[in-house]
Every structure is written in C-alpha cells, then in structure tokens.
Amino acid sequence: MRWDHLFDDLAAQLEHELRAEEADLEHEEERLRLGRLAIRDRIAALQRAADPGARRVRYRSRSGEVHSLRPLTVGRDWMAGDLDDRSGTQGVVPFSAIEALLIDRAHVAESLAASPEAPILAARLGIAFLLRDLCRRRTPLTVETTTTSVTGTIDRVGRDHFDVAVHELDTPRRERDVDHVRVIALDQVLVLRL
Template identity: 50%
Template sequence: MRWDNLFDDLEGQLEQELGAEEIDLRAEEERLRLGRLSLRDRLWALSRGEGSEPARVSLSNGATLELSPRTFGRDWVSGDIVDASSRRAQFILPLDAIAGVRLSRAQVSTSLEDASTPESERGLSRRLGLAFVLRDLCRRRQAVELVLPEGVITGTIDRVGRDHLDLAVHEVGTARRERLVSHYQVVPFSRVLLVRL
C-alpha cells in the first residue's frame, strides 16, 4: 500500500514537472518569435487587424500623423493619411523616419499577433526598396510634397539616384514647367521623412 502511494506521488511530480517544462518551452518560443518581429511586421499586422484603426505615427522631426498603411516594401510603407478633413492624402513613409508608433491597448495585441506573412505578401512589393518607388513617381511625373527635418518642399522628382533624388521645386498645384521651377534640390533619402502625393 505504501508503495502505491509512493508511485502515485512520483507520477504526480513527474506530470507537474513535464507540464512546467512545456509551459517554459512555450514561453521561450514566444520570446523568440517576438524577438524576430520588426517594426514593419507590427505595422503590417495592424493594417490587417479586424476593424483596423489608423496608427498614430511620430516622425523623427516631432510631427505626428494618423496613418492607414496599405502597401509595404522592404524599407517603406504607403497608404493614406487620415486627418480631420474628408480628403485622404496618400503617402510613402521610409521606415527609418519613424520615431515611434502610439498604440491603443487593442492595437498592441493586434500588432503582436502571429500574423505570418501570406504568400502573396512575400512577393515583389516586399522586396522593393524606396528608390524603386521614387523612380516610379519620377517616371509618372507625379507632383509630390517632401517632408524633411527642416521643412516641406514641393515639386516634381526629376531623377532618382542610388541614395538621393533631384526635385524640381515649384508651387503646389502647378505643372512642372521649366519657367515655373524656382530651383532644383538634391535630397538624400536619409533626409526624407515623408512623401505626400
């Protein structure tokens, strides 16, 4: 009889240790998963969450914007700027320009969810860098507003190099005509905080 109690006790201890080991293993796996999350991954999860509300993003110049991300590249995100007006301006935001993201409690949970990137998201756009997107805007002769640490400049992108762009500076709402261009500005990508379309 005493042997039965001893074996029952040992069996209970073993089950308890195995359960604790499994809990520790799951906790370690979760820590590793969170350690691999990038800012891009968290923003992507936010944009895919149910009833996704805009993310409040602080730029490195101190400006704060409400953004609804839609498309993600290697080092940039694009989507809509949500403000008090009914118009939604489109944007391209280099990930390096983000100083912080302010989240609600629900958004924190959503951003941490295991939102494995589907096959369609692993495609071409995920590999495209900022230079590629800016070259497309240049090719389309799209008027842009560049937000830089020292202020905002408007114009049309004339050329895009490896790490910089040439902007023909002209007033908002005017077409890029040589006589309307006030000057040309060479801007390193590292100075671009936001491109508003």
C-alpha cells in the same frame, strides 16, 4: 491496489513535467520572436488587425509632430496609405522618419501578432524602388523634410538621394515651370504627400 495508485501518480507527475517543459519552450520561443520584431513588423501587424480602430497607425515623427496614417502597403523601409489630415491625401512615410509609434493599450497585443509565413512582394521593396516608380509616372508630390517642404516632380533617384524638379503642385512638370532642382537625402524625408 497500492501499485496502481503509485503508477498513476508517477504518470501524472511525468505528464505535468512534460507540459511544464513544453510551456517553458513556448515562452522562450515567444521571447526570441519578440526580440527579432522590427517597427515594420509592428506596423504590418496593425495593418492586418481585425479591429478597424487598430489599423490606423499613429506615430510621432522626428520633427516632433504626431501624425496618423492608415497603411495600405507596408514596404521594407516605408509605409504608404491614407493620411489622417483634412486634405484626404495619400502619403508615403519612411520608417526612418518615425521617432515612436503611439499604440493604444487595447491594440498592443495586435501589434505583436506573428506575421504570415509567406511575405508579400511589397515587404521586400525599399523606398528607392517606390520613388523610381513615382519618377516613371511623373507624379506631382509634396516632399516634407526635417527642415522644409517642397513641391514638384521626381526627376531621378540615386541610392541615398533623389532629385525633385521644384514647381507648383497644380502645374505639370515643364522645363519653363521648373524653378530649380533640389537633391534631397532619403534620410531627411519625413513624408511624401501624393
């Protein structure tokens, strides 16, 4: 009879030790996963959040202004979606323009959620690819940089810069209406308003 209790006690201790070891491994794996998170991952997690209030990303730009955007697409180094301003426009924000994300305490856990295993195509596309598409479509836009704002149409896109034919936003791009061409460094862009 005593042997039965002894073996039951040993089995319980062994099971407890195994569970503790598994829990330690899970905690260590979670610490490693969190250590690899990038701002892109946090924004993509908020975009997938179940709570509609969490899907709006508030951020402070390098200019010091606080903005809000509901991401519809999250690329490798940019996000695009509905801007939260009175104009109801859509915009593209490079991650390099973000000084800080402003996440409500209730949504922090959602921003840390693991991403799905299969990344979507947009997650691999850089902002230069997006700008080339806007260039092909001849989309008129407003480019806000760290120092100024300019309206026009993208003429060409290089590796680290792009050319904007500066003209009035409500005027189609015609050579006679172009005031000048501005070459803008990609790392100076705060937002592209479409």
